[in-house]
Amino acid sequence: MAGIQSDPSAVDTRSSASKFDPQNDFVNVTSEALSLDAAYKAVHSTAAGAITTFSGITRDNFDGKKVVRLEYEAYAPMAIAKLKDICSEIRSKWDVCKIAIFHRTGVVDVGEPSVIIAVSSVHRASGLEAARFGIDELKATVPIWKKELYESGDLWKENSEFKPKAASGD
């Protein structure tokens, strides 16, 4: 892997043998609108036979209540680090070409994507599985918060998947 070869002094202390590949893995946490086309182009490769994308879209309702607006807040540097960890984990589990994971912050209008994951792979199964792992893991580990604003109040959502590897509360 290019990233490993180009920096032989780097020691990967995680159990995984693979790591974030800065030439082929792209992560971002941004207040700008996300573009599916940009994610697709980021992972496009003529060596890849498959590109899988997943877009998380802000829905117009929750429990029957109309959602007026959504706001995302991120612990940006840690979120970036966790997104890179997800790339590493994907590379330790599947043979993929390129990975892009973009998450938006701030106000996201209904119908717009809040997160986009794109994975290119030689064969389709690895890309499809990696994209699914990516969004599942993002919801479980990446420190980003969503507040839904309704006509009658607001609510900080909580992912049921949240499971930090070391709990510190008690």
Place this chain on the structure above:
Amino acid sequence: MAGIQSDPSAVDTRSSASKFDPQNDFVNVTSEALSLDAAYKAVHSTAAGAITTFSGITRDNFDGKKVVRLEYEAYAPMAIAKLKDICSEIRSKWDVCKIAIFHRTGVVDVGEPSVIIAVSSVHRASGLEAARFGIDELKATVPIWKKELYESGDLWKENSEFKPKAASGD
């Protein structure tokens, strides 16, 4: 489902209770370039929280041989019918909002998509699983053929997944 309600005289003779929904399911076999953005827009819905897409890309090599060109040929009316069957099967298995399956025919340049599947869903798991089922089933049942042209000759490819439900050879 809108399609069923709008045509009460239609009898679905398949075992599945769900069927192709012409308001929300879009299939096409076309010689024009495919657009991921068009597939995304076709399935976009503010009621959907997730859009999964799969793009099959023509690779630049096969078994180490450089691919110069690819040509797809389709039994178009049957391919369309089979793509609609796939939509029906998806609806019988998963709760999805909208489905788009587009396949290109004719010459497809290296790096361009030959097939795009997009599925929108309220929850992500159903869309991710439906997209995977869609491409697996397409490769197994939809009468479309790919010829790869190399610098030294050509080859009609064969999907290992090909398994028509009734074999007639013998």
Place this chain on the structure above:
Amino acid sequence: RRAHMRVKVLYFARAREATGSTEESAEIENGTTAKALLETLVRRFPKLQEIRSCLVLAINQEYADGSAVLKEGDEVALIPPISGG
């Protein structure tokens, strides 16, 4: 002499190349099965022999069993192993 009928036969991919034809109208005896039609075609187009074992038939745009009895006006397609996607 038994009664005859006409069916439309479609050739795709390797079957098209083997026959040099994309489609034709074939006259067959009433009661002919899909498998019997295929055997007739293999005799007419010997190059079909080499893909014979992997050919599947479709009748009126549905995959069909070789034992299916053809009807006047049926559309019969020779389907080599598919490779879409």
Place this chain on the structure above:
Amino acid sequence: RRAHMRVKVLYFARAREATGSTEESAEIENGTTAKALLETLVRRFPKLQEIRSCLVLAINQEYADGSAVLKEGDEVALIPPISGG
């Protein structure tokens, strides 16, 4: 009197709303654990009590156990249940 050190504390989402602050510099005794710091913060900001049981801590951008002993200059973040995606 024991020696003291400073750590940076970050508040996000409901923790930010409960404290009315996004970050601060806190002076704590040497040897303070992450859990002990959190208890101090809950006393200062009673509104943190209602999310106390679901708060997780991160030290220097890694999820950490409450028993972790803090060091001078550490960045400690109060992480309410996340909801990205």
